[in-house]
Amino acid sequence: MTPHAVVRAALLEAARAIGALADDVGFTLGPTRDPSHGDLATNLAMLLARQLGRPPRAVAAALRDALQLPPGFARKVEVAGPGFLNVFLEGEQVAAVLPEVLARGAAFGRSDAARGQRVNVEFVSANPTGPLHVGHGRGAALGDAIASLLQWTGAEAVREFYVNDAGVQIDRLAQSLWARIQQAAGRDAAIPEGGYQGAYLQELAARVLQAEGRGFADLPPDEGVRRCRTIGMLSQREEQDDDLRAFGVRYDVVSAESDLYAQDRIGPMLADLAARGHTFEADGALWLRTTAFGDDKDRVLRKSDGTFTYFVPDIAYHRDKHERGFTRAIDVWGADHHGYVARMRAAMRALGYGDEFFHAEIVQLVRVMRGGQEVRFSKRSGEFVTLRDLIDETGVDAARYFFLMRRGDAQFVFDIDLATSQTDDNPVFYVQMAHARLSGIFRVAGRAAETVAAAGADLAALTQPEETEMLKQIRAFPDVVARAAATLEPHRVTGFLEGLARLVHLWYHKYRVLGEPEEQPRLVLARAARQVLANGLAVLGIRAPERM
RNA sequence: GCGCCAGUAGCUCAGCUGGAUAGAGCGUCGGCCUCCGGAGCCGAAGGUCCCGCGUUCGAAUCGCGGCUGGCGCACCA
Incomplete structure (x- = not known):
């Protein structure tokens, strides 16, 4: 039994002795900041003062007189300040x-x-369209540490990565890579609107031509783009995995958006929502009535052109987590997704899940400073500082520590000079x-x-x-x-x-x-x-x- | 305009399920220094906790209103 538990039990007993009920008042008993306040301090008397109709210090004095601690346990117990009770333990108790x-x-x-909880912690989940950047690194460090903390408190935690491999971003990646291959073959080709401009696709294009032969660039465009889709996605996934491994992150599960379609997870989810009466048709589209669950406006599920919005597979994915038996689903998201939280929470409510199930942990963006100057560009990505660049420069320990030493929801300046300083x-x-x-x-x-x-x-x-x-x-x-x-x-x-x-x-x-x-x-x-x-x-x- | 997050020392930030004199590191100033492994150690100065009102025995912490900053407000992902 720890000294804390001994004192706590004695306090509850003492409260009864003076005619008060202490069990439900939620009093604190904890270590003190100032050594002159003893080893353990409680605010119990101040909370009981109202119940007893007596001044806090008088209650504290009564508690002290009624308090029965084992012999040789405490040097003294004193009333202090507005009504704190400070306990000074004997040395061997402190050293226990x-x-x-x-x-x-x-x-x-x-x-x-947290025993009994089964928690799914999903983090990073970057589109397989390019290198991971420092913001992903912060999400990785945070998600990994949260999962670890949950395990340290007895919960079962699964680290999961979700691949958006079915959306238009992949089409853009395929078209961008195809354009780079055309350029590498000496032809005029432009990166499409909204495509990926980074130098990493030039490197990949060169590798593809080397591996597949120069004739690859002469394929019919349809087939070329189709093959670029697979090649581009797999190579980016592989690089992301390498970076995450180098960062010390091990995932238990990798889920893919395409599997939600392949395994027919979409239809049953929509049927479920419809059966619960939360969907409706309007303007040729299918909507989810998220306003009934705290969202600002209702959200489209199926557009009037017949295709689904991104929201649909995302709901299906979270429903899948629930069906896999998780009691909580924690998503670590970048700040640019925070507008998405309310609608996802609404969707979870619409499916009948309790509010304890879904939690979005928002990670603010990272700025990187070196030599007093903001580092903006990476040679490789063409637009941002990559996680790989950062690890190479500071080492894994420093990068992880720095990402973790600030609250996730605070903006954060990563000082490379400080992180590498000995x-x-x-x-x-x-x-x-x-x-x-x-x-x-x-x-x-x-x-x-x-x-x-x-x-x-x-x-x-x-x-x-x-x-x-x-x-x-x-x-x-x-x-x-x-x-x-x-x-x-x-x-x-x-x-x-x-x-x-x-x-x-x-x-x-x-x-x-x-x-x-x-x-x-x-x-x-x-x-x-x-x-x-x-x-x-x-x-x-x-x-x-x-x-x- | 609406929503979410933040506003604490010169700087970067802790502290926020209400508790005692609001903390740390850096920076500044002053002193010390050969020790089990360090460019180290000791000390000091430095604050309207954004503002106002409220709840409370007690507010940096909770509520309301305002100000400032970041982000988000698509039949995009």
């Missing part, structure tokens, strides 16, 4: 987290807060260095960290303020992970890691471990802090190096 960290090792921080200004370096530094202690000691045991070490000797703070920070890790998972906000973990790394660096500079009287307990602390740094980085898919 250390044996727990050592015992659980790489699993410390895992919980079952100094403490660089948060990735700072956090990884903390891990490497602690590893260095064991290296110098000539023993593996895993051989350091808590048993027999006098953990109550860890009394320095920095040590107490480290213990509190380590204790908080499982809650940080759970909160980050619940809110889908990985940046809470980077913030936590920077806080712990800062304490580690402060402690390391101020105290020695080896050869000191406190060597044993400090080795235990170092091992635990190192473990928690490694676990936090693991959640985010970032390496924890032994040395820098």
